[in-house]
Amino acid sequence: MTSxxxxxxxxxxxxxxxxARKYTSSSRIIDIQAKLSERAVELLALPEDGxxxxxxxxxxxxxxxxxxxxxxxxxxIGLDISESMLSIALEREVEGDLMLGDMGQGLGLRPGVxxxxxxxxxxxxxxxxxxxxxxxxxxxxxxFGSLYRSLARxxxxxxxxxxxxxxxxxxxxxxxxRSGFSGGVxxxxxxxxxxxxxxxxxxxxxxxLSSATPKGKAEDGESCSDEESSGDEQNQSVxxxxxxxxxxxxxxxxxxxxxxxxxxxxxxxxxxxxxxxxDTKYTARKRKARF
Amino acid sequence: xxxxxSASRAQIQLDSPEPDHRAxxxxxxxxxxxxxxxxxxxxxxxxxxxxxMLSSNIKGVTNGxxxxxxxxxxxxxxxxxxxxxxxxxxxxxxxxxxVEASRxxxxxxxxxxxxxxxxxxxxxxxxxxxxxLELHLEEGALVCPETGRKFTVNKGIPNMLLHEDEV
Numbered sequence: 369m370t371s372x373x374x375x376x377x378x379x380x381x382x383x384x385x386x387x388a389r390k391y392t393s394s395s396r397i398i399d400i401q402a403k404l405s406e407r408a409v410e411l412l413a414l415p416e417d418g419x420x421x422x423x424x425x426x427x428x429x430x431x432x433x434x435x436x437x438x439x440x441x442x443x444x445i446g447l448d449i450s451e452s453m454l455s456i457a458l459e460r461e462v463e464g465d466l467m468l469g470d471m472g473q474g475l476g477l478r479p480g481v482x483x484x485x486x487x488x489x490x491x492x493x494x495x496x497x498x499x500x501x502x503x504x505x506x507x508x509x510x511x512f513g514s515l516y517r518s519l520a521r522x523x524x525x526x527x528x529x530x531x532x533x534x535x536x537x538x539x540x541x542x543x544x545x546r547s548g549f550s551g552g553v554x555x556x557x558x559x560x561x562x563x564x565x566x567x568x569x570x571x572x573x574x575x576x577l578s579s580a581t582p583k584g585k586a587e588d589g590e591s592c593s594d595e596e597s598s599g600d601e602q603n604q605s606v607x608x609x610x611x612x613x614x615x616x617x618x619x620x621x622x623x624x625x626x627x628x629x630x631x632x633x634x635x636x637x638x639x640x641x642x643x644x645x646x647d648t649k650y651t652a653r654k655r656k657a658r659f
Numbered sequence: 660x661x662x663x664x665s666a667s668r669a670q671i672q673l674d675s676p677e678p679d680h681r682a683x684x685x686x687x688x689x690x691x692x693x694x695x696x697x698x699x700x701x702x703x704x705x706x707x708x709x710x711x712m713l714s715s716n717i718k719g720v721t722n723g724x725x726x727x728x729x730x731x732x733x734x735x736x737x738x739x740x741x742x743x744x745x746x747x748x749x750x751x752x753x754x755x756x757x758v759e760a761s762r763x764x765x766x767x768x769x770x771x772x773x774x775x776x777x778x779x780x781x782x783x784x785x786x787x788x789x790x791x792l793e794l795h796l797e798e799g800a801l802v803c804p805e806t807g808r809k810f811t812v813n814k815g816i817p818n819m820l821l822h823e824d825e826v
Contacts (some may be wrong), residue, residue: 411798419744443792467819469819
């Protein structure tokens with residue numbers, strides 16, 4: 369069981385030269401970061417008029433997430449607390465401007481100038497007190513307060529977080545709401561332990577139709593539409609009934625696991641985000657006798 | 660435990676002359692790309708765009724904007740021109756601060772006052788573009804206008820970390 373980096377050392381110490389290098393030369397991490405930031409940009413829901421925006425990348429690290437922003441054609445300013453990570457970002461020649469700073473001290477930006485903010489796996493660091501002067505509550509308050517101020521009205525912030533537990537999730541979301549944001553949490557792949565990702569989608573200003581929280585993803589490349597999710601619910605209620613079926617009845621059925629069972633399992637795996645073969649007429653069909 | 664692990668792994672990746680056969684190729688590719696970048700010393704600097712957004716965040720400071728610039732080294736770097744972005748940014752920019760900052764780094768072509776009607780002029784947009792995106796402060800400092808606290812800029816990265824008593 370790998371332990372969480374937040375529990376090992378403060379960010380500016382944990383991401384030292386070695387860790388920063390390791391982090392940025394792992395193709396797996398690069399891949400995950402790219403996917404997360406692509407999804408974050410999608411959730412930002414910037415108007416698609418081809419105009420580059422000024423975005424903020426909080427906890428930009430070595431600029432992996434910023435590269436996605438550059439690919440979308442946006443200008444960005446990155447903020448990170450680890451000097452080693454930033455110097456790797458310099459070496460990788462990222463397009464955005466970099467800034468050494470601590471988000472828990474507030475962002476130090478002029479009010480209303482940023483068109484949107486993303487943050488990939490960074491905000492949960494605020495929940496730790498790494499120095500005697502640190503109070504997670506004050507730091508969260510300073511962070512969300514300054515983020516709210518620096519965003520233009522109606523702009524969104526998408527923060528991908530790995531909260532350690534329910535209490536942390538509530539703490540983070542609570543402070544976001546208290547600083548005036550509206551919005552909520554979008555959970556992608558809620559049924560999978562590995563692929564499950566949480567995004568705080570926050571909109572500057574009071575709740576409105578446009579600030580409604582988007583739906584989470586259930587499977588790669590497609591988000592759950594209303595119809596699908598209602599269908600899921602129906603299926604789920606069937607599963608519950610199945611689960612409670614008395615054992616004797618199961619034993620009577622000696623044909624083994626039928627098509628229905630296979631379909632149910634496949635649906636389950638799909639919801640976990642695994643790659644599952646398509647359903648065809650051959651699904652769960654018995655092999656011919658010659659096998 | 661993490662320390663020796665990360666150290667040795669980084670060492671292996673850097674020192675081994677032959678690519679590790681067990682590792683997949685994409686990993687090696689990334690590694691080599693990274694090494695290549697390391698030796699071509701092309702660094703990114705802080706643009707005046709960022710300077711225009713930054714304000715001093717020290718406790719008790721009511722007006723931390725604009726930060727004064729102390730120049731040690733300024734670099735010019737050509738950046739793709741995008742008129743839409745400039746028009747969009749014009750509303751966000753504090754014009755006087757931009758004029759002041761561009762003069763400090765040695766570019767005095769910007770007009771004192773600017774209105775949104777000027778955005779149609781190509782000449783103006785070019786100047787705006789040059790000042791906003793192509794002038795990079797590499798070494799120097801940003802100074803808080805109220806307290807005089809210096810935020811050093813090193814390799815184009817401003818160090819905005821506050822001391823404990825400033826939070």
